[in-house]
Amino acid sequence: MKEIRNIFFDLDRTLWDFEKNSKETLQELFTEFGLNNHIESFSIFHKKYIDINKNLWQLYRKNKITKEELRYKRFEETLKKLKVSQFNLGKDFGEEYIKRSPQKINLVEGSKEILEHLSINYTLHIITNGFKEVQYIKLNNSGISTYFQNIIISEEVGYNKPHIKIFRHAETLAKASANECLMIGDDYEPDIKGALNAGWKAIFFSNKKIDNPLSTQISQLKEIKKLL
Numbered sequence: 001m002k003e004i005r006n007i008f009f010d011l012d013r014t015l016w017d018f019e020k021n022s023k024e025t026l027q028e029l030f031t032e033f034g035l036n037n038h039i040e041s042f043s044i045f046h047k048k049y050i051d052i053n054k055n056l057w058q059l060y061r062k063n064k065i066t067k068e069e070l071r072y073k074r075f076e077e078t079l080k081k082l083k084v085s086q087f088n089l090g091k092d093f094g095e096e097y098i099k100r101s102p103q104k105i106n107l108v109e110g111s112k113e114i115l116e117h118l119s120i121n122y123t124l125h126i127i128t129n130g131f132k133e134v135q136y137i138k139l140n141n142s143g144i145s146t147y148f149q150n151i152i153i154s155e156e157v158g159y160n161k162p163h164i165k166i167f168r169h170a171e172t173l174a175k176a177s178a179n180e181c182l183m184i185g186d187d188y189e190p191d192i193k194g195a196l197n198a199g200w201k202a203i204f205f206s207n208k209k210i211d212n213p214l215s216t217q218i219s220q221l222k223e224i225k226k227l228l
């Protein structure tokens with residue numbers, strides 16, 4: 001790790017607590033849209049939504065549905081599956097969810113402390129596969145955007161992690177060579193394999209068991225202090 005000068009963080013689920021923020025938003029909208037009159041409990045709705053959202057994301061990644069379709073279909077299909085007759089609420093629900101969830105400010109435990117610690121000796125950046133109109137809101141509202149010199153969003157670059165071009169683009173912006181770059185992220189294929197393939201170092205932040213992980217693995221952000 002001695003050569004490292006630039007640290008690139010993933011955003012969702014690495015720093016910004018995606019699950020908590022999403023659940024908080026869904027819970028609010030569940031009540032506001034009166035779904036509590038049609039569905040027995042929020043947890044039934046939430047569980048179904050998680051499954052359906054996961055499947056639709058897979059279709060989106062394979063370019064089988066558009067971003068717009070993904071955004072409302074996940075709610076429309078959840079309501080259909082739960083036999084809510086006003087499943088057409090899905091569109092409004094989806095639009096409100098997209099507006100509201102990025103405003104949420106829950107961060108993964110230890111985020112601010114580790115950013116504060118690392119910012120003393122390293123230049124920090126973000127590389128995220130999210131959508132540009134929401135990722136900036138998340139970073140600004142949660143109060144961490146000032147830690148980063150560059151915020152690199154796949155939608156703006158035109159390539160998603162793990163594509164090597166997004167990592168090369170990041171090096172150019174940071175004026176760094178590959179051996180000076182480290183990626184920290186929670187998603188093994190895009191974050192870790194992508195970074196290693198580009199000749200970077202990587203730290204895998206996850207509780208998931210991976211057979212023969214190719215990089216150092218941590219389960220809490222504070223463990224980074226022992227490494228850097």
Ligand SMILES: [Mg+2]
Pocket residue numbers: 010011012013014185186187
């Ligand atoms: Mg992530």
